[in-house]
Amino acid sequence: MAESVCIVAEYRDGNFRKVSFEIASEGRRIADALGLKLYGIALGSGVSSVAPRLGHYGVDKIFVVDNPALEHYNAEAYAPIIAEIIKKANAGVVLLPASMNGKDLAARLAARLEAGLAQDSTEIAISNGKIRAKRPLFGGKCLGWYEWTEGSLVMISCRPNVMSCLAPDESKQAEVVLADVEVPSPKSQVVGVEMDTSGKVELTEADIIVSGGRGMKAAENFVILEELAKVLGAAVGASRAAVDAGWRPHSDQVGQTGKVVTPNLYIAVGISGAIQHLAGMGSSKYIVAVNKDPDAPIFSKADYGIVEDLFKFIPVFTEEVKKYKSTC
């Protein structure tokens, strides 16, 4: 009989990534429905100081491994440690972020623990004590529901920005336990990470994204999207065509071979809406498309469509948003 639901938090640069609080909130809901405890697992260098924050989102107990050797995610080191803690916690359900690292870790943990894994899930349902997870398939062309056989370990990685987050309750404290596990010496080490220093909003965590495609015609034209993004407090994304043309860095690419994003608002500008692009942004809450071609496939996915030359529309729209914001 399982004792707990475990969530594996993602820690970077002195804090947890937002998706960690989303999976903690989802974990709380599942633990309550199944009558289990909710445990958190957090690895990193300096992670103990922020670990109690997970308690604000309903985590009962947090197993922490705070070690300088774990400063950067390393599958060889992280997977055995987390697998051991999951076993000790007698978990029946494990939730992880479906981030780049989270998906890598989830696959390794599932293999080690012989768990059934639903990657990049967008919804978790519980009925009669049974868990089901929904995930997009074939680049978002259809959705599949997954169930687990009786008694098997349920492992789910959750798409960022999809599961709703509880309002943090700072009066709630979690018990922090320094996990008694050996930190293995991996054969390969991450010696450094070069971060984007532009101060841009991270695409996968952005609430609003303004993305440009081949219709932008040149790298310098992205300045009009940067301007709109600044006014909206948005991140700027791009289609692969814009990235392949060298107009934007690959870190901005949205889609099947780029990032999967789920903002509240996605504004696609001069993007046709190829299936590989839709795979990355199709589950955004609201989609607005700006395209001069009324037959562009993006319009079939969009909630609002503007059939217009983007170079006419975007500057006017930006000015209107500025005016509107100044009255708020």
Ligand SMILES: Cc1cc2nc3c(=O)[nH]c(=O)nc-3n(C[C@H](O)[C@H](O)[C@H](O)COP(=O)(O)OP(=O)(O)OC[C@H]3O[C@@H](n4cnc5c(N)ncnc54)[C@H](O)[C@@H]3O)c2cc1C
């Ligand atoms: C294996 C594989 C993986 C892929 N992965 C990705 C991925 O991760 N992400 C991705 O985006 N693509 C990906 N692609 C590429 C994808 O198939 C498309 O080629 C790409 O998305 C097209 O980008 P686009 O919409 O910017 O360009 P286009 O398809 O050329 O569309 C440009 C659009 O701009 C409009 N336009 C032009 N001028 C203006 C104007 N002045 N005003 C308004 N509208 C205008 C046009 O009407 C057109 O609809 C992948 C392809 C493959 C085969």
